[in-house]
Amino acid sequence: MKKLSARRRHPLAALVVLLFALAATGGLYAAFAPAEAAKADSSAQSLKIDEGKRLFAVGCSSCHGLNGEGSSTGPSLVGVGSAAVDFQVGTGRMPAQQPGAQIPKKKNIYSQDDIDAMAAFVASLGPGPVVPTADQYTSTETDAVAKGGELFRTNCSQCHNFQGAGGALTQGKFAPSLEGVSPKHIFEAMQTGPQNMPSFPDSTMPEKQKQEIVAFVRYQSNEAPNPGGLSLGSLGPVTEGLFGWIFGLGVLIAIAIWVAAHTTKAKKS
Amino acid sequence: MSDDKLPAEHAEGHGEVAAADNPFADPGLPAHQVRRTDIDERAAKRAERQVSLLFVVSMLATIGFIASYVSIDPDKIVYIFPLGHVSALNFALGMTLGVALFCIGAGAVHWARTLMSDVEHPAERHAIEADDEVRADVIEQFKTGAGESGFGRRKMIRNTMIGSMALVPLAGVVLLRDLGPLPEKKLDHTGWDEATPAVPIRLINMNTNEGMKPEDIAVGSLTFAKPGPSVLRPEGLQESDDDFQEAIAKDALMLIRIQPEDIKDANSAGLGFQGVLAYSKICTHVGCPISLYEQQTHHALCPCHQSTFDLSDGARVIFGPAGHPLPQLKITTDSLGYLVATGDFSHPVGPSFWERSE
Numbered sequence: 176m177k178k179l180s181a182r183r184r185h186p187l188a189a190l191v192v193l194l195f196a197l198a199a200t201g202g203l204y205a206a207f208a209p210a211e212a213a214k215a216d217s218s219a220q221s222l223k224i225d226e227g228k229r230l231f232a233v234g235c236s237s238c239h240g241l242n243g244e245g246s247s248t249g250p251s252l253v254g255v256g257s258a259a260v261d262f263q264v265g266t267g268r269m270p271a272q273q274p275g276a277q278i279p280k281k282k283n284i285y286s287q288d289d290i291d292a293m294a295a296f297v298a299s300l301g302p303g304p305v306v307p308t309a310d311q312y313t314s315t316e317t318d319a320v321a322k323g324g325e326l327f328r329t330n331c332s333q334c335h336n337f338q339g340a341g342g343a344l345t346q347g348k349f350a351p352s353l354e355g356v357s358p359k360h361i362f363e364a365m366q367t368g369p370q371n372m373p374s375f376p377d378s379t380m381p382e383k384q385k386q387e388i389v390a391f392v393r394y395q396s397n398e399a400p401n402p403g404g405l406s407l408g409s410l411g412p413v414t415e416g417l418f419g420w421i422f423g424l425g426v427l428i429a430i431a432i433w434v435a436a437h438t439t440k441a442k443k444s
Numbered sequence: 445m446s447d448d449k450l451p452a453e454h455a456e457g458h459g460e461v462a463a464a465d466n467p468f469a470d471p472g473l474p475a476h477q478v479r480r481t482d483i484d485e486r487a488a489k490r491a492e493r494q495v496s497l498l499f500v501v502s503m504l505a506t507i508g509f510i511a512s513y514v515s516i517d518p519d520k521i522v523y524i525f526p527l528g529h530v531s532a533l534n535f536a537l538g539m540t541l542g543v544a545l546f547c548i549g550a551g552a553v554h555w556a557r558t559l560m561s562d563v564e565h566p567a568e569r570h571a572i573e574a575d576d577e578v579r580a581d582v583i584e585q586f587k588t589g590a591g592e593s594g595f596g597r598r599k600m601i602r603n604t605m606i607g608s609m610a611l612v613p614l615a616g617v618v619l620l621r622d623l624g625p626l627p628e629k630k631l632d633h634t635g636w637d638e639a640t641p642a643v644p645i646r647l648i649n650m651n652t653n654e655g656m657k658p659e660d661i662a663v664g665s666l667t668f669a670k671p672g673p674s675v676l677r678p679e680g681l682q683e684s685d686d687d688f689q690e691a692i693a694k695d696a697l698m699l700i701r702i703q704p705e706d707i708k709d710a711n712s713a714g715l716g717f718q719g720v721l722a723y724s725k726i727c728t729h730v731g732c733p734i735s736l737y738e739q740q741t742h743h744a745l746c747p748c749h750q751s752t753f754d755l756s757d758g759a760r761v762i763f764g765p766a767g768h769p770l771p772q773l774k775i776t777t778d779s780l781g782y783l784v785a786t787g788d789f790s791h792p793v794g795p796s797f798w799e800r801s802e
Binding site (some may be wrong): 326329330342344348350368376378381384398400401402405 | 521524528535649656662664666737739740741
C-alpha cells in the first residue's frame with residue numbers, strides 16, 4: 176500500500192485512475208442498464224424496416240391494414256415475402272389505381288430504395304420468397320433458350336401465348352404480354368404468383384428452370400428474328416387473316432378501281 | 445405532241461341530240477375519243493417500249509428468284525428497315541416473285557390501255573329463252589318419246605325402276621361403315637387405369653421428371669403431371685415414346701392446391717390429398733388442353749370456346765359449352781410420401797361420345 180501511495184503523484188497516476196473509472200462505469204452500465212436499451216438495434220436493416228413501415232402506412236395501409244394484416248379491400252401480406260412487394264410495386268401495379276377485375280401495370284412512382292424498404296417491412300411480417308439476385312435469374316447455360324422454350328410451352332403458353340404476347344382470361348382478367356418485362360420481374364412473378372397467376376415454387380420448378388424460362392422470354396422479346404418480316408403481334412391466324420383481307424385485298428381493289436377509272440384518252444382538258 | 449394533232453373536242457356525237465325535247469330518249473353512245481397513242485406514232489412506240497421494259501424486268505426478277513433460291517442460306521438473318529431481323533431467303537424470294545408478277549400485270553394493263561384497240565362495240569341484248577316454235581317442238585318430242593317408251597302403260601317396269609333407283613344410295617350408306625370400328629372401351633380408360641390401391645402409379649412432374657410430395661405443391665401454384673412407372677410401362681410415360689402424344693392427350697394432369705376449407709365439394713376434397721387436387725387437363729367440350737388457371741378464383745378456362753370450370757367446386761362447369769365437369773383423379777401418398785394415383789379418373793376424360801357411360 177505504501178508503494179502505491181508513494182506513487183500517487185506520479186504523472187501517469189491520473190491516467191490509471193481514469194482507466195479504472197471508465198472500466199468500472201462501463202461494467203456497471205453493462206450490468207444494470209435497462210434491457211430494452213441494450214437491445215436497441217440501429218443496424219441498416221432495422222432502419223430500413225422502420226422506413227418501410229412509414230412508407231407502408233402512407234401508401235398501402237388503407238387496403239392492406241396498418242400492419243399488413245389485410246382487410247376487406249386488400250389481402251393479408253403476411254408471408255408474401257419481399258419478392259412480391261418488389262414485383263407489385265416495381266411494376267406499378269401497387270398501389271392500385273382503382274379496384275377492378277385485374278390491377279394493370281402502370282408507371283412506378285417509388286424509387287428502388289423505397290421499394291426495398293417496403294419489401295423489408297413486409298418480409299419482416301413473415302417468411303416468404305426473397306427478392307432474387309441477378310445470378311439467380313441469369314442463366315449461363317448455352318442451351319437455356321431452347322430448354323426454356325420447352326418449359327414455357329408446358330407451363331406458361333396456355334395463358335401468355337406461345338411467344339409471350341399475352342391473352343384473355345375470364346371476366347375482364349388477362350394475362351399480360353411479356354415483351355420488355357425485366358428478368359427480375361419475370362422471375363419474381365413465377366416465384367410469387369401475382370394476382371391470378373399461379374405460382375411456380377422451387378419445389379415444382381427449380382430455380383434453374385426459371386432461369387431458362389427467363390432466358391427464353393428475353394430472347395423472344397429482344398433477339399428472336401422474324402423470318403417473315405411482320406410479326407403482326409405474333410397472335411396467329413386472326414391478325415394474319417385481317418391483314419390479308421384488309422391490306423392485301425384492299426390494295427388489289429384500289430388498284431383495279433384506279434386502272435378502270437383512269438383512261439389514256441387524249442383529252443385536252 | 446402538239447395540240448393541233450388532237451381531234452376537235454366532241455365532234456358531233458351521234459347520241460347527243462334530242463335531249464332538249466325528250467329527256468328520256470336514248471342518249472346513245474358518247475363520241476369515241478382517240479388516245480394519244482392512236483394518233484401519235486412516237487407515243488405508241490414509247491408505250492411499246494414501256495410494256496416491253498416491264499416484261500423484261502419481270503424476266504430478270506424471275507431469274508433473281510431462282511438465283512436467290514440457289515444461293516441464299518436458309519438460316520441467314522438480315523436486318524432490313526422497317527421490318528427488323530428477317531430471313532434473307534424469305535425476303536429475297538418474296539420480293540423477286542412479287543416484282544416478277546407485278547411487272548407482268550402492270551405490263552398487260554399498260555398494253556391494254558395504250559395500244560390495244562379501245563373502240564366501243566355495242567351488242568344488242570335479247571331474251572334468253574328460245575322462241576315459242578322451238579319450245580313447242582321440244583315438248584312434242586318429249587311427249588312422243590314418253591308414249592313410245594310405254595312408261596305409263598308398263599307399270600311393272602316403271603315400278604321396278606323406281607325401286608332400283610331408290611335403293612342405289614344405300615351403297616353409299618353402307619360405305620359409312622368404314623368410319624368404324626367403334627371405339628368400344630378405349631375412350632373410357634387412360635394411362636392411369638393400371639393403378640390399383642395395391643400397385644399405385646406415381647405422379648411425375650412434367651418439368652423435373654421426378655415424383656412429387658404434397659409439401660412440394662404450394663397453395664396457389666400450378667403443376668403439370670404425367671403417369672410414372674407402372675406394370676405395363678416400367679419407364680413411365682416418356683416424351684420419346686412412340687405413343688406419347690396419344691397417351692398424354694388422355695393422361696395429362698394439372699395439380700393445384702386449395703386451402704381445405706375453401707373446397708366446396710366434399711366428394712372432390714375426398715379425391716384429393718390435404719387440399720392437393722388432380723384434375724384432367726383435357727376440356728370436356730372438344731378436348732382442348734386447358735390450364736388457364738386463376739389461382740384466386742380457382743377458375744380454369746378453356747381457350748378454345750371459353751368453357752370455365754370451378755376447380756374449388758369439383759370442376760363444375762360455370763360457363764361455356766362443356767357438358768361435364770373435369771374428371772378428377774383420386775390421389776394419395778405412398779410409403780415414401782410421394783403423390784400417387786390409386787385408380788383411373790372418376791369419369792372418362794375429354795369430350796362426350798355416344799358410348800360414354802354418363
